Amino acid sequence: MSGGTIIETEGLGRDFRVREGMRRRTVVALDALDMRVEAGEAVGYIGANGAGKSTTIKMLCGILVPTRGRVVTCGLRPVPDRRRLAREIGVVFGQRSQLWWDLPTQESFRILAAVHGLSPEQERGRTAELVERLELGEFLTVPVRQLSLGQRMRAEVAAALLHSPRLLVLDEPTIGLDVLSKQRLREFLVAERREHGTTLLLTTHDMGDVERLCDRVLLVDRGALVYSGTLAGLSRTVGAERVMVLDLAEPVPPLEVAGTTHRGSEGGSEGRSLRQRLAFDPEATTAARVLAAVTEQLGDDNEVLDLAIEEPDVEDVVRRVYAARR
Amino acid sequence: MGDRTAVLAPYRAVLASRVRAQRSHRASFRLDLGSSMLVGVVELAEIAVLFLTVDRLGGLDLAAIVLVFGIADLSFSLADTVFGHCDNLPTYLKAGTLDVFYLRPQPLLAQLVTSDISLRRLARAFVGLVALVAGLVVNDVAWSLGNVALLVLAVLSGIATFSAMFVWAGGMQFFLVDGYEATNAFVYGGRYAATQPASVWGRPLVVVFGFFFPMAFTAYLPALTMLGLPGGDWLPGWLGWLAPVAAVWAWVLALAGWRIGVRHYQGGGG
Amino acid sequence: MTQAPRGRSRRVRPVLRTYSRLLAAGFRRGSRYRLAAFGGLVANATFGLLKVAVLFAVVDAAGGEVAGYDVGAMSAYIWISQGLLGSVNLMGRTDIAERIRTGDVTTDFLRPLDVQAAAVVEDVGKSLFALIPRGVPTVTIGLLLVGMDGPDGPLGLLLGALSLLLGITVSCATVYLVAVAGFWMVDNRGLQILYMVLSGFLAGLFVPIALFPGWLHATALATPFPSMLQFPVDVLSGRADHATAALLVVVQVGWLVAVAALGQALTRAGRRRLEVQGG
Numbered sequence: 001m002s003g004g005t006i007i008e009t010e011g012l013g014r015d016f017r018v019r020e021g022m023r024r025r026t027v028v029a030l031d032a033l034d035m036r037v038e039a040g041e042a043v044g045y046i047g048a049n050g051a052g053k054s055t056t057i058k059m060l061c062g063i064l065v066p067t068r069g070r071v072v073t074c075g076l077r078p079v080p081d082r083r084r085l086a087r088e089i090g091v092v093f094g095q096r097s098q099l100w101w102d103l104p105t106q107e108s109f110r111i112l113a114a115v116h117g118l119s120p121e122q123e124r125g126r127t128a129e130l131v132e133r134l135e136l137g138e139f140l141t142v143p144v145r146q147l148s149l150g151q152r153m154r155a156e157v158a159a160a161l162l163h164s165p166r167l168l169v170l171d172e173p174t175i176g177l178d179v180l181s182k183q184r185l186r187e188f189l190v191a192e193r194r195e196h197g198t199t200l201l202l203t204t205h206d207m208g209d210v211e212r213l214c215d216r217v218l219l220v221d222r223g224a225l226v227y228s229g230t231l232a233g234l235s236r237t238v239g240a241e242r243v244m245v246l247d248l249a250e251p252v253p254p255l256e257v258a259g260t261t262h263r264g265s266e267g268g269s270e271g272r273s274l275r276q277r278l279a280f281d282p283e284a285t286t287a288a289r290v291l292a293a294v295t296e297q298l299g300d301d302n303e304v305l306d307l308a309i310e311e312p313d314v315e316d317v318v319r320r321v322y323a324a325r326r
Numbered sequence: 327m328g329d330r331t332a333v334l335a336p337y338r339a340v341l342a343s344r345v346r347a348q349r350s351h352r353a354s355f356r357l358d359l360g361s362s363m364l365v366g367v368v369e370l371a372e373i374a375v376l377f378l379t380v381d382r383l384g385g386l387d388l389a390a391i392v393l394v395f396g397i398a399d400l401s402f403s404l405a406d407t408v409f410g411h412c413d414n415l416p417t418y419l420k421a422g423t424l425d426v427f428y429l430r431p432q433p434l435l436a437q438l439v440t441s442d443i444s445l446r447r448l449a450r451a452f453v454g455l456v457a458l459v460a461g462l463v464v465n466d467v468a469w470s471l472g473n474v475a476l477l478v479l480a481v482l483s484g485i486a487t488f489s490a491m492f493v494w495a496g497g498m499q500f501f502l503v504d505g506y507e508a509t510n511a512f513v514y515g516g517r518y519a520a521t522q523p524a525s526v527w528g529r530p531l532v533v534v535f536g537f538f539f540p541m542a543f544t545a546y547l548p549a550l551t552m553l554g555l556p557g558g559d560w561l562p563g564w565l566g567w568l569a570p571v572a573a574v575w576a577w578v579l580a581l582a583g584w585r586i587g588v589r590h591y592q593g594g595g596g
Numbered sequence: 597m598t599q600a601p602r603g604r605s606r607r608v609r610p611v612l613r614t615y616s617r618l619l620a621a622g623f624r625r626g627s628r629y630r631l632a633a634f635g636g637l638v639a640n641a642t643f644g645l646l647k648v649a650v651l652f653a654v655v656d657a658a659g660g661e662v663a664g665y666d667v668g669a670m671s672a673y674i675w676i677s678q679g680l681l682g683s684v685n686l687m688g689r690t691d692i693a694e695r696i697r698t699g700d701v702t703t704d705f706l707r708p709l710d711v712q713a714a715a716v717v718e719d720v721g722k723s724l725f726a727l728i729p730r731g732v733p734t735v736t737i738g739l740l741l742v743g744m745d746g747p748d749g750p751l752g753l754l755l756g757a758l759s760l761l762l763g764i765t766v767s768c769a770t771v772y773l774v775a776v777a778g779f780w781m782v783d784n785r786g787l788q789i790l791y792m793v794l795s796g797f798l799a800g801l802f803v804p805i806a807l808f809p810g811w812l813h814a815t816a817l818a819t820p821f822p823s824m825l826q827f828p829v830d831v832l833s834g835r836a837d838h839a840t841a842a843l844l845v846v847v848q849v850g851w852l853v854a855v856a857a858l859g860q861a862l863t864r865a866g867r868r869r870l871e872v873q874g875g
Contacts, residue, residue: 096422
């Protein structure tokens with residue numbers, strides 16, 4: 001089942017007619033999107049709210065008919081071949097549930113197994129695998145409405161993967177989750193992809209999702225694709241800054257290093273602090289050069305105990321791309 | 327045979343879970359049954375009060391209207407049991423439930439219909455059944471082959487016609503959303519019309535509830551045929567045999583309405 | 597001596613302003629749902645036409661008049677009652693019922709307002725608004741398509757308006773009773789459904805209560821339901837002469853005082869129950 005192109009769009013666009021009082025107005029939700037996702041890839045689909053992400057996903061799944069252009073998902077035309085496509089894709093909408101809220105979680109899985117026509121062996125095997133990997137065992141008999149958000153999200157992901165789809169689409173999967181739940185979900189998705197070669201497409205506002213899960217990002221702005229490539233490459237093209245976090249042995253006043261901007265400090269008192277943050281442009285200088293300058297400034301009585309580099313925030317990158325285009 | 331079982335398995339799985347969920351809350355289920363039955367009784371009382379005031383209305387007496395009411399309410403309540411939740415489509419649209427249906431390999435309408443079932447409405451069907459039996463007895467309807475065939479045909483066609491009304495209304499609700507009450511005029515208004523002597527209607531009502539939404543064919547016309555009553559110019563008694571034709575027409579209307587609605591949802595609204 | 601009245605008016609005016617704002621808020625909330633109002637109007641008009649057919653046939657079969665209704669009075673009954681359907685609460689549902697069920701009502705008790713009065717006044721505001729998109733158009737449709745009797749002169753109109761306001765208020769105050777039962781019942785849905793099934797029938801929504809057999813008529817009159825719909829309709833349609841209309845209004849006031857007093861007593865008892873149980 002592996003190999004080939006999973007998603008291919010050409011000039012894909014979608015308009016909505018909205019009514020404002022008496023007048024009708026056409027809003028372009030997606031202008032003309034060209035994108036391609038190969039089997040086994042993990043792709044982050046990012047952009048501001050209203051950039052056309054949800055509209056794209058709905059067209060990929062056959063929920064919305066495109067106004068113009070072409071879309072092929074898993075080799076099928078989503079709208080006319082919707083029922084066949086449903087066997088090939090799994091979708092997790094962050095805001096809408098595909099579980100039966102008043103039933104125990106495992107009963108939803110049983111119904112979905114019937115919905116997708118799984119054989120008893122397939123059902124048993126796949127359910128057991130997902131229950132173990134996503135750690136669902138503790139709440140299988142609890143009605144869905146009583147689950148915590150983290151538990152519900154894991155159950156939703158299991159529900160979307162029950163029929164072993166080739167493509168898993170995740171719409172804001174980690175929104176509202178605590179750090180631990182996010183971590184568990186990401187680890188699971190990495191493993192799922194490794195084991196089954198499942199293609200992932202996710203929309204997210206969470207930098208960590210993109211960093212941990214995706215080899216490639218697609219950035220959409222005002223209904224058109226403006227970037228396709230690695231996240232690091234994206235940060236480079238917009239000149240997004242990286243931040244060096246320094247932990248010092250002795251507190252000092254805010255450091256002033258050429259080519260960097262001070263981004264705050266913690267610990268210490270009277271204007272001196274132990275932890276200092278310096279932002280720098282990776283195009284203009286390097287982390288090594290910044291560190292050398294800091295060490296020189298601190299002199300012999302003080303030293304850098306620890307250091308971390310923070311990658312740019314996805315929101316920040318998106319904002320910069322947008323700003324550069326306007 | 328095995329193939330058909332596989333095709334039906336998804337629907338059975340959903341429906342079985344719905345039935346279990348309703349029966350698990352016993353106290354509330356009993357309350358639902360009771361209130362549902364009370365609704366049926368009050369509706370019968372509503373008609374009966376009129377016939378206690380005057381002897382005959384539109385060519386029918388109290389005994390005849392009880393038969394009409396029985397056929398209509400039995401059919402409507404059974405259709406309501408299985409199709410009634412199509413009325414909740416605006417809620418489904420807002421909650422995104424419909425988008426989830428798109429992700430499953432069954433036809434949308436089949437998923438919507440089998441997504442729920444209201445067992446409590448069977449209590450109201452029971453009121454309809456009692457009225458139907460009473461109507462047959464007090465009118466002294468002969469148990470001839472023709473009458474039995476007509477009765478079975480009428481009830482089955484009635485269930486189909488009322489079910490079609492729910493589906494049609496669902497299709498319209500894609501457009502109306504907050505204005506969904508407009509479809510109540512024809513679904514519940516249709517039920518009300520079906521329990522009336524259609525001979526009292528003026529021309530516009532005959533067009534709307536006699537033919538376009540064929541409510542007169544669900545109970546009034548079959549009852550006329552069974553009782554050997556003449557009926558009016560536009561709705562003569564022998565038309566009762568055409569109840570299945572009316573049901574087919576209602577389904578043509580329903581599926582067209584549903585199709586247009588879904589097209590609108592995928593194409594225009596969002 | 598001169599201080600007292602001024603002191604009271606200083607207290608009365610803010611209270612009046614609070615309630616008038618609540619009334620206006622209810623009014624505005626209703627105005628948000630224009631499409632819903634359109635749907636309701638279609639439903640009202642269709643049911644109205646079906647009722648015209650069957651009830652006119654009844655008048656006709658009875659020889660031109662039944663229980664005091666001729667065709668004009670029957671038409672007025674049909675269209676005014678359909679028009680009031682969006683304003684008179686015959687469903688038994690209110691927002692306050694949900695607040696009592698969830699316990700949110702505890703915060704309502706902390707506000708310097710009477711919980712019962714605030715809930716009822718806001719509902720009355722919502723109901724009065726519904727007269728604009730649903731009530732008036734429905735009656736207009738009936739007037740244009742069928743024709744009907746009207747109020748008995750300016751005094752009749754005045755009494756009709758008063759009776760209408762009282763009818764709406766009695767319905768909101770009675771539905772409030774259904775809601776406060778929630779202080780003692782885990783789930784008052786049963787009571788709400790019972791209210792829904794019985795209120796329409798006994799209020800004269802389906803058939804004028806004058807057509808009821810004697811025992812049923814007496815039963816209906818022993819409840820507040822006719823005060824919600826049948827009495828306002830009778831006064832507005834001019835079916836009741838001035839003296840009868842005045843009597844009906846007095847009966848409505850009586851029911852309003854009764855249900856309001858009961859509601860007040862139950863609200864206090866409910867509040868004590870909350871305090872004892874600690875919310």
